[in-house]
Amino acid sequence: MIIAQISDTHIALDTPDADRRIRDFERTIDDINSLDPAPDVIIHTGDIVHNGTLDEYVLAATIMSKAKLPIHLMVGNKDDRFNLRKTFSSSGYLASNPDFVSYAIEDFSVRLLMLDTLHPGSNKGDFCEDRISDLVDLIGAHPERPTAVFAHHPPFHVSEGPDPLHFQTDEIMQRFRRALQRSASIVGIFCGHVHRGVAGVVGNIPVLVVPSIATTLRKGEYPPELTTCPIYHLHKYDPDWGFSSEIRIVRDQ
Numbered sequence: 001m002i003i004a005q006i007s008d009t010h011i012a013l014d015t016p017d018a019d020r021r022i023r024d025f026e027r028t029i030d031d032i033n034s035l036d037p038a039p040d041v042i043i044h045t046g047d048i049v050h051n052g053t054l055d056e057y058v059l060a061a062t063i064m065s066k067a068k069l070p071i072h073l074m075v076g077n078k079d080d081r082f083n084l085r086k087t088f089s090s091s092g093y094l095a096s097n098p099d100f101v102s103y104a105i106e107d108f109s110v111r112l113l114m115l116d117t118l119h120p121g122s123n124k125g126d127f128c129e130d131r132i133s134d135l136v137d138l139i140g141a142h143p144e145r146p147t148a149v150f151a152h153h154p155p156f157h158v159s160e161g162p163d164p165l166h167f168q169t170d171e172i173m174q175r176f177r178r179a180l181q182r183s184a185s186i187v188g189i190f191c192g193h194v195h196r197g198v199a200g201v202v203g204n205i206p207v208l209v210v211p212s213i214a215t216t217l218r219k220g221e222y223p224p225e226l227t228t229c230p231i232y233h234l235h236k237y238d239p240d241w242g243f244s245s246e247i248r249i250v251r252d253q
């Protein structure tokens with residue numbers, strides 16, 4: 001079971017680097033298509049587009065239509081739930097929750113829980129009581145099955161960057177962390193949002209954060225020859241050994 005995780009493509013029509021963001025996304029899809037063995041699924045952990053407009057989602061959908069694998073999407077702070085649903089509703093998997101874009105993917109040896117941490121109008125995340133309740137229900141549907149969580153905002157302090165807290169308040173983040181630890185079935189948490197590769201923990205659960213696909217928005221130090229190379233993660237799940245993750249660099253052609 002191999003998951004290709006991408007994040008923060010920030011597709012936009014109105015920025016000077018718009019063409020490069022499109023190209024970064026296209027090259028990433030091409031690279032995933034070339035992998036052998038092929039992953040089983042692509043997960044996008046949000047900030048698919050930059051302004052949440054339908055035009056941007058239509059463009060993002062065109063790019064993603066080139067993927068040979070199914071792609072499952074999660075909203076980030078730059079996304080718009082309504083326009084996301086409008087563009088991708090035909091895929092079927094977004095319909096389970098009318099309020100939030102939270103859902104489970106049951107097709108693989110590890111369950112994938114996609115959790116919506118969007119707080120509209122804010123860059124910081126939220127996880128309200130309704131979403132706690134949804135999470136308890138999602139976990140409770142198959143509490144015996146190993147489960148991986150995908151969410152946009154990392155539920156730990158990221159010391160690099162201007163502000164370590166990526167939720168509305170520390171209390172909200174702690175509430176989310178407690179909810180994630182209520183079941184022993186969650187074996188990994190995978191996020192985006194901070195545009196840099198970092199790692200953390202929630203109790204005993206490891207958390208990995210993938211850099212942004214948009215290379216113009218990526219944070220952190222990279223050698224000059226890699227500044228134009230998108231980076232994503234491959235998470236391999238083994239029932240006996242759990243997850244092992246590696247960084248994939250999309251080299252210039």
Ligand SMILES: [Fe+2]
Pocket residue numbers: 008010046047076078193194195212
């Ligand atoms: Fe982002």
